[in-house]
Structure formats: C-alpha cells, structure tokens
Amino acid sequence: MQIRFLVPGNVRHGSGGNKYNAKLAEHLTALGADVETVIVDGDWPVGSHTDRQRFADMLDGGTTVIADGLVASGAPDEISGAINAGTQVWILSHMALADHPDLEAKALAAATGIICPSAHAAAELETRHGTQRMVIAAPGADKANLAEGSQPQHIVAVAALLPNKSQLELVECLATLQDVEWSAALIGSENADARYAAEVRAAVEHYGLENRIKVTGELTGPTIEAQWHKADLSVLLSRSESFGMVVTESLAHGVPVLVRQGTGAVEALGHTEAGAALDLTQEGALTDSLKRWLTDPTLQELWRSNALRAREHLQGWDTTAATVLKALATPDAG
Structure with a gap:
C-alpha cells in the first residue's frame, strides 16, 4: 500500500x-x-x-x-x-x-x-x-534499559515547557518539600513557549532550588537516557493530554508515574498501579502524594515493582x- x-x-x-x-x-x-x-x-x-x-x-x-x-x-x-x-x-x-x-x-x-x-x-x-x-x-513503547534510580530520589518531568504541562505547579509543590531529600529535572523544549519557560526558570530561582531542580532543555539520545537511568519517579501534570506517551516511556524504564485525573494520561497508566492519577482540584493533592512517596520506602518499592510488572506488558x-x-x-x- x-x-x-x-x-x-x-x-x-x-x-x-x-x-x-x-x-x-x-x-x-x-x-x-x-x-x-x-x-x-x-x-x-x-x-x-x-x-x-x-x-x-x-x-x-x-x-x-x-x-x-x-x-x-x-x-x-x-x-x-x-x-x-x-x-x-x-x-x-x-x-x-x-x-x-x-x-x-x-x-x-x-x-x-x-x-x-x-x-x-x-x-x-x-x-x-x-x-x-x-x-x-x-x-x-520502545524497549528501554531499566532505570537504576538514585539517592536521594530523582524526579523527572519530561515535556516541553508549556502552560498546559504545568511545570510551574510542580516547582511550587517541590518548594514546599525542601525539608525532604530529592532532586528533580524538568526535561523539555524551552522554545515552544519562551515566556512560560522563563517563568519556570524564574520560579526555580525564586525558591532557591537551582541546586535541586535542573531545567535541562530538550534532551535526546544518550542525554535523555542518562536522566531515565537515574530516575525514580516521573511526573506528567498536563491539564489536557490525549494519551501521554511519556507515561509508557516511563514504564518501559521501570519508572512509576504521577498523572492528572481527567486526562488521557490516565489511560496510558491504565490499571498498573505503577504510580497514581491525582485529583488536582483537591488542594494539596500533589504535595501530599509526593511527600508520602518521598518518605515511605514501602510505597516506593510497591510503585517500582508495579512499574516493572507493567514494563513486561507494554504494546x-x-x-x-x-x-x-x-x-x-x-x-x-x-
């Protein structure tokens, strides 16, 4: 054909x-x-x-x-x-x-x-x-190498820096969790909406998080794989999403995911229980979920094992x- x-x-x-x-x-x-x-x-x-x-x-x-x-x-x-x-x-x-x-x-x-x-x-x-x-x-989902994770826990948000992707919401949430150990990377193009990307960078600086949150720009090849290699959790907070391919990309690396309820990313996560779909209309839902995961090794292990199981069944x-x-x-x- x-x-x-x-x-x-x-x-x-x-x-x-x-x-x-x-x-x-x-x-x-x-x-x-x-x-x-x-x-x-x-x-x-x-x-x-x-x-x-x-x-x-x-x-x-x-x-x-x-x-x-x-x-x-x-x-x-x-x-x-x-x-x-x-x-x-x-x-x-x-x-x-x-x-x-x-x-x-x-x-x-x-x-x-x-x-x-x-x-x-x-x-x-x-x-x-x-x-x-x-x-x-x-x-x-492409086959991928298994993430090894990090100490402290490393969080990745892989998406172009756009208002719909809600990176500002994640930065503001992480700013309230500075008493807990973690590192994070915002991985995605800063050219799609330069004004919003500048707001995200300014927020990281405002909260004094430059040493904990890296704004990397768009990464490909070995550089993105290096981020997946050390990732422990992936976060996709899009307000609208038809599917969210980064969700299955995360699972392919054995990395659990947090997504927003009401979007296609919930469909991508499916019934794997490798992370959670959050109702972000509820005040503090993201902060509560991240703090619980960061401070509960049993939950970390559960989400990780569920991600490993989901990894074996990806289309x-x-x-x-x-x-x-x-x-x-x-x-x-x-």
Whole structure:
C-alpha cells in the first residue's frame, strides 16, 4: 500500500504528536507499506489560502493519505475535494483543536476516517462533534534499559515547557518539600513557549532550588537516557493530554508515574498501579502524594515493582501500525 503521510512543519519541538507520527511511519514501512512523509509548511491549524492550497496539492493523486489533524482539521473543503477525486484521506487527530470547532467538525465529517491515539481522544471528539468513523491506535513503547534510580530520589518531568504541562505547579509543590531529600529535572523544549519557560526558570530561582531542580532543555539520545537511568519517579501534570506517551516511556524504564485525573494520561497508566492519577482540584493533592512517596520506602518499592510488572506488558509500535494498516485497507468496515 502506498501512503502519503502529511505532517505539520510549524511544530519544531519534540512533541508527542511528532514522535507518534515518526514512529507510525517507521513501523508502517516495516510492515511493507510504501510511506512518503511530507512536511507541510504553513500557519496551522488553519493557515493562509496559500497554505491550504499547498495542502490540497499534496492530497492529489488518488492515493491513501494520512494527514495530521493539526494540518487537516482547518481545511475541510480541501479534504472534500480530494475525496471526491478518489483520494482516501484519514485524519490523525492527536487532540481536538482548542479553536475552530466548526472547521474541525466539517473536516472530520468529510474525511474517510479518523485515527485517534486513545479512547480518551476519541471520546473527546465524539462529545464535540458526534459519532464519527474512528479507529483507536494507541502509541507503542520502545524497549528501554531499566532505570537504576538514585539517592536521594530523582524526579523527572519530561515535556516541553508549556502552560498546559504545568511545570510551574510542580516547582511550587517541590518548594514546599525542601525539608525532604530529592532532586528533580524538568526535561523539555524551552522554545515552544519562551515566556512560560522563563517563568519556570524564574520560579526555580525564586525558591532557591537551582541546586535541586535542573531545567535541562530538550534532551535526546544518550542525554535523555542518562536522566531515565537515574530516575525514580516521573511526573506528567498536563491539564489536557490525549494519551501521554511519556507515561509508557516511563514504564518501559521501570519508572512509576504521577498523572492528572481527567486526562488521557490516565489511560496510558491504565490499571498498573505503577504510580497514581491525582485529583488536582483537591488542594494539596500533589504535595501530599509526593511527600508520602518521598518518605515511605514501602510505597516506593510497591510503585517500582508495579512499574516493572507493567514494563513486561507494554504494546509495541508494530501493533499500533498494524491497527492503522488494517483500517486503511478496509475503509468501509465498521
């Protein structure tokens, strides 16, 4: 099968969506598909008339297209035109658009089908736009070396520094726990929202935590693996999250995770009990949970053993790709 995979050119940091797209393309290829990944420049999610025309040109050819929702959800007319010309257009919706719901609704309705990375993301689209033909293809997790942990306990928060990811909330919480030993690293791009990143750095300095909290920037390869190697706990406090691939990445390293209730990260954590999903509408919930974990070796060992057990049952990216390939081959099923 020939697949043209259209991805946005205006997301330049290591987002979960970008990582998902790259892994999906890699493993579709491994399953025998002929995948052409095309970066679509433009001011997405809507773009200019010229941007949308460029997108429309890439839909031409009567082939099968997977288009990232950040590009496709603002261009319903272009999708309709392509489908009428014989092109299958699947929208890979990592997360519903914050703005432009009318355009998104029309684009999803026009598409051949919709690929979602989680049941949480699919349910959100259904709530907003009604029943659609959706296929859930949860992210896989790569095999990873087992974390060794640290003394004192080392906490990692792996996400771009963005308001939605709530690193400020974590810094303010850790500032109240200075009587307990720990170290922490905030690992993620500072370029996605430079103002927020500066606020996070300023908070670390304000609380005098420069020697305990490292703001590392985006790390890849051996440098991120070195952080996972010494990690004891991973924290993902996103206010909205379609899945949260860092959760399964954590579990792949045998590292338990704290996530926020009401997000797709709860789905990623599943029923592993390798950490907890916190109701952060309750005052002090994060502080209480972190202090309990930091001061209770029995809880540390329980979460760690549950993470090791979960590590053995993580889905691979080959399963993700097989789910997508099956859907593309049977567009009228379901």
